[in-house]
Amino acid sequence: MDKIITLEEVKKHRRKNSVWIVIHNDVYDVTSYLEEHPGGEDALLEVAGQDGTQAFEDVGHSDDAREILKKFKIGSLPVEQKSTFLHTCCKVKRKQSRSQHSSECSMCSSVSCPNVPHTDKEEKTWRTFDGSPSSDRLDRRYEKSNGPTLSTSPSVERRVQSVVVPRERRPRGPPCGSSSLKWAVLALAGAIVIGFVIKKALAK
Numbered sequence: 623m624d625k626i627i628t629l630e631e632v633k634k635h636r637r638k639n640s641v642w643i644v645i646h647n648d649v650y651d652v653t654s655y656l657e658e659h660p661g662g663e664d665a666l667l668e669v670a671g672q673d674g675t676q677a678f679e680d681v682g683h684s685d686d687a688r689e690i691l692k693k694f695k696i697g698s699l700p701v702e703q704k705s706t707f708l709h710t711c712c713k714v715k716r717k718q719s720r721s722q723h724s725s726e727c728s729m730c731s732s733v734s735c736p737n738v739p740h741t742d743k744e745e746k747t748w749r750t751f752d753g754s755p756s757s758d759r760l761d762r763r764y765e766k767s768n769g770p771t772l773s774t775s776p777s778v779e780r781r782v783q784s785v786v787v788p789r790e791r792r793p794r795g796p797p798c799g800s801s802s803l804k805w806a807v808l809a810l811a812g813a814i815v816i817g818f819v820i821k822k823a824l825a826k
């Protein structure tokens with residue numbers, strides 16, 4: 623069973639000699655990974671002792687990175703401290719219908735995004751991804767360590783788990799509309815027939 627670790631406990635581990643980070647409600651001790659991290663140790667130290675889910679997802683880490691992450695898990699947050707992670711765009715689009723939302727949200731690759739319908743999450747493919755907040759973030763980080771750069775708006779191929787095929791909408795009429803229309807037509811036809819019969823009888 624997972625060891626339960628509170629946010630208060632996590633907060634105590636924010637120095638280089640002990641770095642704990644919360645990602646998707648699980649707690650990771652990444653102290654031994656600081657030097658190996660391809661994104662540099664500063665990226666990890668920035669979120670040391672905190673919830674790094676947003677930072678981790680903003681970068682668009684690969685499946686390999688997620689596998690590596692598993693090795694450092696030391697526990698989970700208590701239920702009352704768990705939170706639902708939403709991409710920034712998911713927060714904005716939350717009011718939209720789920721299928722419409724995920725077709726518009728380039729960040730919805732996370733299975734944790736409650737706005738992505740379950741069936742969409744299971745499909746996997748590649749999608750071109752550029753001009754997003756995470757690309758900007760990468761640019762800024764690169765600039766920070768390498769000095770000012772000339773940006774050429776790079777486009778990054780990243781794996782996403784949602785390919786959204788717009789669902790076919792079932793045509794919806796007013797409730798019970800079709801049966802009342804049927805009765806109206808029948809009544810009208812009946813009236814015409816009766817009128818015709820009466821007219822004939824009177825003509826005789």
Ligand code: HEM
Pocket residue numbers: 643650652659660661662665666669674677678681682683684685686687688690691760763
């Ligand atoms: C805590 C667990 C983490 C693990 C195991 C991890 C692992 C990795 C790995 C394997 C890569 C190489 C690219 C890839 O496979 O996606 C990477 C890149 C990167 N990571 Fe992390 N990462 C972690 C957390 C973070 C956090 C919290 C940030 C904060 C912003 C971050 C920022 C970056 C950046 C900026 C790169 C890109 C480096 C580049 O391509 O130049 N990482 N990470």
